[in-house]
Amino acid sequence: xxxxxxxxxxxxxxxxxxxxxxxxxxxxxxxxxxxxxxxxxxxxxxxxxxxxxxxxxxxxxxxxxxxxxxxxxxxxxxxxxxxxxxxxxxxxxxxxxxxxxxxxxxxxxxxxxxxxxxxxxxxxxxxxxxxxxxxxxxxxxxxxxxxxxxxxxxxxxxxxxxxxxxxxxxxxxxxxxxxxxxxxxxxxxxxxxxxxxxxxxxxxxxxxxxxxxxxxxxxxxxxxxxxxxxxxxxxxxxxxxxxxx
Amino acid sequence: xxxxxxxxxxxxxxxxxxxxxxxxxxxxxxxxxxxxxxxxxxxxxxxxxxxxxxxxxxxxxxxxxxxxxxxxxxxxxxxxxxxxxxxxxxxxxxxxxxxxxxxxxxxxxxxxxxxxxxxxxxxxxxxxxxxxxxxxxxxxxxxxxxxxxx
Numbered sequence: 001x002x003x004x005x006x007x008x009x010x011x012x013x014x015x016x017x018x019x020x021x022x023x024x025x026x027x028x029x030x031x032x033x034x035x036x037x038x039x040x041x042x043x044x045x046x047x048x049x050x051x052x053x054x055x056x057x058x059x060x061x062x063x064x065x066x067x068x069x070x071x072x073x074x075x076x077x078x079x080x081x082x083x084x085x086x087x088x089x090x091x092x093x094x095x096x097x098x099x100x101x102x103x104x105x106x107x108x109x110x111x112x113x114x115x116x117x118x119x120x121x122x123x124x125x126x127x128x129x130x131x132x133x134x135x136x137x138x139x140x141x142x143x144x145x146x147x148x149x150x151x152x153x154x155x156x157x158x159x160x161x162x163x164x165x166x167x168x169x170x171x172x173x174x175x176x177x178x179x180x181x182x183x184x185x186x187x188x189x190x191x192x193x194x195x196x197x198x199x200x201x202x203x204x205x206x207x208x209x210x211x212x213x214x215x216x217x218x219x220x221x222x223x224x225x226x227x228x229x230x231x232x233x234x235x236x237x238x239x240x241x242x243x244x245x
Numbered sequence: 246x247x248x249x250x251x252x253x254x255x256x257x258x259x260x261x262x263x264x265x266x267x268x269x270x271x272x273x274x275x276x277x278x279x280x281x282x283x284x285x286x287x288x289x290x291x292x293x294x295x296x297x298x299x300x301x302x303x304x305x306x307x308x309x310x311x312x313x314x315x316x317x318x319x320x321x322x323x324x325x326x327x328x329x330x331x332x333x334x335x336x337x338x339x340x341x342x343x344x345x346x347x348x349x350x351x352x353x354x355x356x357x358x359x360x361x362x363x364x365x366x367x368x369x370x371x372x373x374x375x376x377x378x379x380x381x382x383x384x385x386x387x388x389x390x391x392x393x394x395x
Contacts, residue, residue, distance in 0.1 A: 191295060
């Protein structure tokens with residue numbers, strides 16, 4: 001399975017899952033699935049939702065990141081260094097598209113690995129996983145560069161003290177957060193690929209270090225938990241406020 | 246059957262803070278210890294999902310910075326050097342970090358940051374917790390075995 005096959009596979013999976021979710025709707029009054037007549041949510045719908053969660057969420061995250069960068073770039077206008085003429089594609093648009101493609105490949109590679117027994121040989125699979133791994137690394141590097149540019153643009157906009165620019169800067173900050181998420185998920189995907197490749201080639205995976213038992217007293221642990229809860233609650237309130245904004 | 250420390254940690258990770266705090270209030274001394282062991286085990290598993298031993302320092306530094314940015318508004322509640330040491334210790338690259346209240350805070354924040362970044366589903370979170378419970382049980386068993394040999 002080559003890189004393009006994996007890419008197509010991901011798109012097919014997402015499209016199919018969307019169709020299944022639309023078909024197998026549970027009727028609110030009877031609680032029965034409209035398509036198969038079984039009590040809802042039926043197995044088909046649950047499976048499609050699981051597939052969407054697997055493939056769809058990262059795609060949506062990237063789409064959000066892309067939209068946020070475009071909206072920010074539109075607002076930022078002349079302040080952006082190197083953005084070129086209005087009709088020209090911005091460098092971060094390409095970067096986000098590239099990240100999306102790489103992440104799709106990573107997930108598709110892992111899905112192909114799971115379903116490998118019946119369809120592909122170990123050699124083909126290794127090639128596919130290798131391609132996905134290389135793409136993940138390249139996309140992560142590209143995302144890091146893009147993040148740097150977005151950060152610089154955000155910093156510049158914040159200093160202008162114009163309301164429109166501050167709004168644009170906030171959008172850039174949101175885009176940066178989302179790009180960071182993508183990089184984190186690429187890293188998790190790449191780790192999983194490494195484990196899959198190690199499993200296929202029979203290499204020894206580095207052993208998990210042993211967990212050590214806590215040596216803290218109950219009082220110290222309780223104090224730590226209390227302090228952590230304060231931070232978590234504060235973060236929760238902050239997130240709520242941000243979502244209202 | 247899910248034990249109370251297990252349920253408390255699951256509540257925290259799922260964002261059910263009230264239930265989490267209610268459970269913490271009922272903890273006995275043994276529960277607190279079990280909770281700390283589970284927390285350490287869950288961090289171990291989550292770190293290993295995202296980072297690999299021998300990798301660059303930059304992604305770890307960036308992750309710790311992003312977790313502190315999210316949870317540590319004052320800038321002095323989570324020590325960056327301690328948080329990084331916890332990540333490297335989980336990867337087996339540094340000796341274990343001494344346990345105290347600051348380490349518990351850093352572990353909690355790092356674990357929440359890792360799971361938030363990864364966008365785990367409920368099932369994945371349960372898998373991580375099950376692996377953490379196993380790691381904690383193994384550590385307890387090892388301690389018993391060492392006690393027997395001495």
